[in-house]
Amino acid sequence: MKVSYYPGCSLEETAIDYAESIAAVAPLLDLELAELEDWNCCGASAAHSINHTLALDLSARNLLIARQAGLDLVVPCALCFNRLKVAEKALPVPQENKGKTQPPVKVWDLLDYLTQPEFLKSLAGKVVRPLAGLKAVCYYGCLAARPPKVTDKEAYENPGNMEALLRALGAEPLDWSYKTDCCGAGLALARPDIIDTLVKRLYDRALAAGAECFVVSCQMCQANLDLPQKRIAKKAGRDYYLPVLYFTELIGLALAHPEVDKWLARHLVDPRPLLKKLGALSAFA
Amino acid sequence: MSLEKQIAISPAGELAAKLNSAQLPVDACYQCKKCSSGCPLTFAMDLLPDQVIRLALLGQEEQVLGAVTPWVCSSCETCTTRCPNGIDIAGVMDWLKEEALRRGYSIPQVQISRFHQSFLETVRLGGGRLSEPLLLGLYSLRSGKTLEKLKSGELKDELLLGWELVRRGRLKPKLPKKLKGAGEIAAFFAKSER
Structure with a gap:
């Protein structure tokens, strides 16, 4: 299967681990990712907050490039995904092109794409290293799901596809009620004090659920839960050890991809001690 | 908000009309406060989201355009998702930020x-x-x-x-x-x- 792929700006830098793990696991799932030609920044929260015209123009350009490419568009960043869906709703649907009806290009959130029933089924058969004993809470964040009139999601309050994926990989997803609560990532630089409150609450609820790590599908969530963990621990006067893993890293782990260690080494909260304890990393250690 | 202040409000329709033409109508709000109940950022706000909508509906431009609330809104879209009247509350917050900058308001954040x-x-x-x-x-x-x-x-x-x-x-x-x-x-x- 070949799809268009829109990585977004942060996958070229702070979320390079996400980008690397996606590039590595896609071929294992017989998925070919064709990076969208000449894509631009979606403008993120900044554009829709203070310049709605620019916000729409930036995302519309990406969507039009995708329509020209003619393949479904898969997006790993929740914010970019959301902005593309906003553009999709705002732009007229192309009906005909030179007398031929163009199939509509569907915009997909990467997690949703990879948890379609056929992927989950084939994935379960490819697991060589089940992630037994990995107690995790799935953290979906906001914008891949909300608002549903933009994202077209059905399970926007209580999604379950990441849990289904974890079960297919042999891990133990735990139930908790904060899976779509906001971590405030957009305010991380301007108001770190707000992040301290929001993210500490997520740490505490995850621990209360019995989790040893978070699994995420949004690189803004990853950065916002991973980067300030030391600071939040210091402020709270206690220790936290809650690695924040991408679901694609877990796929790589369970399918024994040889480069997993390289991605994990980029995290600030090093997940390797936890994974070694579970015996999930022994082949690389 | 104090009682005196509430009485001092003289409603004006201009702001609500502007929001209407920006495809962000607020007039269906019946103050169920579902937006504020689900908002994770209220601890950092000066006005609750439902108060912003109410004050906008009453045309209290100075109050809503000068408020902290739209700036600390993280655009998580929980309010917009849950509003039973289809009000795009997060969209209104964006509109207020852009308008406050455009009109040269002193920005509280x-x-x-x-x-x-x-x-x-x-x-x-x-x-x-x-x-x-x-x-x-x-x-x-x-x-x-x-x-x-x-x-x-x-x-x-x-x-x-x-x-x-x-x-x-x-x-x-x-x-x-x-x-x-x-x-x-x-x-x-x-x-x-x-």
Whole structure:
């Protein structure tokens, strides 16, 4: 299967681990990712907050490039995904092109794409290293799901596809009620004090659920839960050890991809001690 | 809000009409407060989201355009998702931020408005993609908090964190790829500033 792929700006830098793990696991799932030609920044929260015209123009350009490419568009960043869906709703649907009806290009959130029933089924058969004993809470964040009139999601309050994926990989997803609560990532630089409150609450609820790590599908969530963990621990006067893993890293782990260690080494909260304890990393250690 | 202040409000329809023409109607609000109940940021707000909607409906421009609330709204879209009357509350918050800047209001959360401005400036300077190190640099210059942060030790912590990211290959001091569509992007910026 070949799809268009829109990585977004942060996958070229702070979320390079996400980008690397996606590039590595896609071929294992017989998925070919064709990076969208000449894509631009979606403008993120900044554009829709203070310049709605620019916000729409930036995302519309990406969507039009995708329509020209003619393949479904898969997006790993929740914010970019959301902005593309906003553009999709705002732009007229192309009906005909030179007398031929163009199939509509569907915009997909990467997690949703990879948890379609056929992927989950084939994935379960490819697991060589089940992630037994990995107690995790799935953290979906906001914008891949909300608002549903933009994202077209059905399970926007209580999604379950990441849990289904974890079960297919042999891990133990735990139930908790904060899976779509906001971590405030957009305010991380301007108001770190707000992040301290929001993210500490997520740490505490995850621990209360019995989790040893978070699994995420949004690189803004990853950065916002991973980067300030030391600071939040210091402020709270206690220790936290809650690695924040991408679901694609877990796929790589369970399918024994040889480069997993390289991605994990980029995290600030090093997940390797936890994974070694579970015996999930022994082949690389 | 005190009782006297509530009585002093003289309703005006102008703001609600403007929101209406921006496809952000607020007049269906029946004050169920579902938006405020589900909002994770209320602890940092001066007005609750339902109060912003009510005051907007009553035309209290000074209050809503000068409020902290729209700036600390994280655009998580929980309010918009749950409103039984289909009001795009997060969209109204965006509209208020843009309008407050456009009308030259004094912004109660300059760290946040300057972050947004620095972000867009970084995309413009980069020719269409965001360079994260450039954003960090521009924002540090613009935030006006550098001296304060130096004294409190916050700056040292931030630089150490930056170094940790560089060491792990998550922050590379380079400019983004040059786009073929750079001219098109520059035109979007020019159009939006008119």
